[in-house]
Amino acid sequence: MATWRRSSSCRWALLAIVGSFLLSSSSLVSPACAADPLVITVDPQAVGTPPKRAVDRVRVASLPEALALRRRWRRVDSRQAISIALAPGVHRLSEPVRFAREDSGTAAIPLVVYGAADGSTRLVGSVPLVPAPDGIPRDLDATLLVDRGAKLRVYRLPAAVTGQRIQEPRTLARRDAPVHLALFDRAGALWPARWPNTGWARTASDVSVSSHNENKASFALADGRSARWRREPELWAEGYWRWNWLFETFPVAAVAPDHLTLEATPYEGIASGARFRIVHALSELDAPGEWWRDAGWGVVLLWPRDPSDAVEVAVTDTLLSVEGASHLRIQALTLEQAQGDLVRISDAADVVISGSRLRRSAGRALSIERSTASGLERSTVAETGIGGVRLSGGDRHSLIPAGLFVRDCRISDYAQSARTQSPAIMVDGVGQTVEGNYIHDTDEYAIHLRGNEHRVAWNEITRILSESTDSGAIYSGRDWSARGSVIEHNYLHDIRAAPGFEIKGIYLDDMASGITVRDNLFVRVDQPIFLGGGRDNRIIENLFVDSSPAIHVDARGRTWAQDAITDPQSELRAAYAAMPVGGKLWRERYPGLATILADDPAAARNSLTDNVFLNSEPFRFGDLARSSEQNLTRNIGPAGLRLAPLTRSDEQVASRKESVKRFENVLDATNALVRRRDYDRMERSILLKPFEDNRPGHP
Template structure:
């Protein structure tokens, strides 16, 4: 309940003034009124403003006149506020401690939209059974629409999107579902033959685009198409792919009028200034919106302001951008149907993002940073009790539900689900990731984690505890036999908690992982981790500790030590391990793997992977159990020639690296995010296991 107390106090801080001045805004109001009443009286010129910008102007005028002596609340009435460009806030819009400026809407009905409603849509060809509809556009309508710069999105596709009844439409594409595949690269980065036979598309193909995973299953991007050779079934790209093209990898073509052939697809006919689309099945097209504004809300160098009970939709970039700001509240918002990140918030302190529903966004949910790493000054940023789902609809990888950088963000009680890639990214120090639920992530990605960090020895002090991670698997190429026309992908390749590329100094405590990918917890060569008191139920690897692959460049980690003042008193006091010599800097040393409960459902009990030195780690007091099979371990003892694959657990224990661990039925029950003991003589007391708290997950 500590996090709920923190968020409650944060919100009360914004409501602590004894008196407050109220302004009102309504789509039915007028900017010629005074904004001081929810009801219009044109005789007295009292009543609500019509636009948000007019309310902002009134507050700035009041402050400039020296009359800002009480908190201000702007009541944003129900209705849609259409923006052609972002509403921009700066220090002129700031409040003061106990004298905040709040913008409060009516939940679900106060909508801030960067969209343009399309009208006068007619059948494109009455004789066409596909029922393509056509909406006319003024050429000036789209001429100035821009998306945010993103090196991963190239080509000539429109900068805007189309939504019908708030359902995102997809650019006309081939294939209509799933993926096509590279058969053979014809050069390194621009030409390839196609595994599937492409249709003989006609018409103008000059604006065609591919969404492609060119060389692996961990990185996707978009690039333009130069030519399509239908005779030889080949594609020539207009720019180089970021990774080298590789046989069997995925792509689809889009932005082809000739591919407009199923429901939910659309195409922009630039020559005739028309939007063509095939509506979703069973819908009445009473709300057709084209996204237009790049951003909806931009806050720079402001403080003590808050936004509550508002809906943000239809931007071509991030919905909300805030930078170098302090004590800003985003509470009880809905952010959906945007092309960029929902909330992009670098270099901020004491930002609270709470109780929001973020869904159907293009390139990630919340990206936030703050604090000062050299001095380990905390950011005070809080991300609490948000529901984040379908958060990477455009870029499937490296667009996480939450990403944090800097020092001491708190990410707690969030529900993150239904993502193509990672759930949470961690960069920096002293972050707390607590009591979140994460499920159905990494659906289109390999080498992916529900909670991920990596490649820096100075990312220390991070705590990942009491999270419930469950039911996700990954996506990776399994079988490639071009000669026999076989390309097969499998639902594998993801991790629950992924401490990659020797990142070090994490505490992973009291988490519940159920069917959390191919590896529940992976320590990728890292040091000084505390992996303790976790419950892991899996048919694959529960805990996996490695030394990194042979070609791994350890200089990346060695160089990371030069980026921070690790010998300063502040750093050595908090992370004394950084001041101690490393016996072998490429070995996983200083780790504690204790009091974990491992429930294997693998048919052979194959559950653990340990590549460890004979000394230097504390492994013990764990409980491993399989109802009908022995627990099996892959192990390799570094510095020796000792190692076995699928060895019985007792064989692994005989080497005395792991001590005081037991193989007994724990009588432990898992019901969602709750753990209970099913018998009075459970052996869990032998290992000192602590039951995780029951308040994991989002509060409704």
């Protein structure tokens, strides 16, 4: 049995417990008196047989070995605190590390798995590629490699990633389709050879949609370039085939001189002039960073960005899989380079990742479902193929919250492959929190809300949606019953649509209802609050600067979206019917929801009060929405409003960039103060330290 060591404060706690005579003898070891943790160190260079008895320190070669050893020791003494420390350097995984129920800690003594305090511990789901000894396969068409052979490197692929196509089709119904071949160098993800190398090609303008045959769709090309692709064994095409809010990827079934045929039909077909590109074409392997896989030979041809860099291929679907465990802490790790989500948590409780970097994955950084009190904090998420983080938990029928969260994180450069419907944070269920994050610099949107009673607060969101349309930085829609969420104290700025596109700030789409949008700051945002036919939304105390129209309200259920309300089989009506809206709890929580169909369900009735408009058009009503149906009171501006000059003490802060301090005080034409706010906490780009300065020390 291991020796237990207690501090002097622990001895005092024991004396107090004994003196009280209120607790049984089984309670004498209180949470305050837990023994100092034993530490199992994971070092890939470790050799030898771990001891059978618990000792202060022991070294093993892998994280699965450490977990197995901890389980064995805890069968001897379940009260002993045991932590796992990963040594600095690279820890390679050939399969996911699985945390099961038996790996749980307790509320007082969670299991802590942590890396080096300097952040140098990397948990990696990839292996280095080895050069193919025979070089470029002899049976490749030499004409496809003219003037390029000397620039290419050829690597042998491990058996784990051969024998299947490079990815699965990505569609509206299958947004999270897996990738089977993911390559990385020191700079990040590499990509299949494509045409064009940058930007997009267009389907021929004189053809709207070509023939459909056995669910295969064809489209015309504007030139004869397709002749280059006729002998390609695994050709793909991806694009925005009909709508610029939907990106889909399909194998090419046939190549003809003037058109291509896809293996399946995109959602609602192919439009004239649709944006697309060709993917995984040997004939287009002509730029640094591109690769092409020869399935027959089991090799990959690569044009390296830096010939001296090692090239790695992901061999694990995920790195960490937590199923049924509770009270787990993962700290100070760099988690990277997997085929799917880096971390998956399900049926768990109180599992927290903090002070870590999650990056370079073909899937998401983190997915949590059917869990409680778990999440990500003080971490960095970047370079993911789909979105950033998915939170799903709680019970909507009983409105029991899950308490999942993403807090104080920096999230950028996500949705590299799934370019639509892939937000930084996807929220579903009941009672999740998205707070204090900095989300920036990507083509996709930031937050998607589904379900009830979520809180989105103190986030800074900027420079997103650069190639999107009909999308919003924060999005919710198509469910009357998804109510009770609060979006407050967020700072949205510099979110502008590309030419020919249109985007929004907070987009409550397709009858989204019962959401509170309070005390947010919008600076240079297109259509900052957009209410698409919903009701019972409260838009209060927001400040709009150079953002027009500030608040859009429409009643689309009276016009083009009427079928969504009248058709019992519509998505909106199905979502409504799935919830117990007539039950006592729901009637108390959401008055009027149970009788919405007997009321005027197409009416947009919202409260728009106490908002301030600075150089911004206040309201726009469309699709038969009536201003008389809204509560419009105590809104101010834009006439006569201006920002108060910065004080001398503010100048140094404001000089670092355009600080939020500029917007804290608004004056009217008489120099009277009409609005005062302390916005410092909103500026997450300043308050959140980069990962390198934000790592926790040893627990």
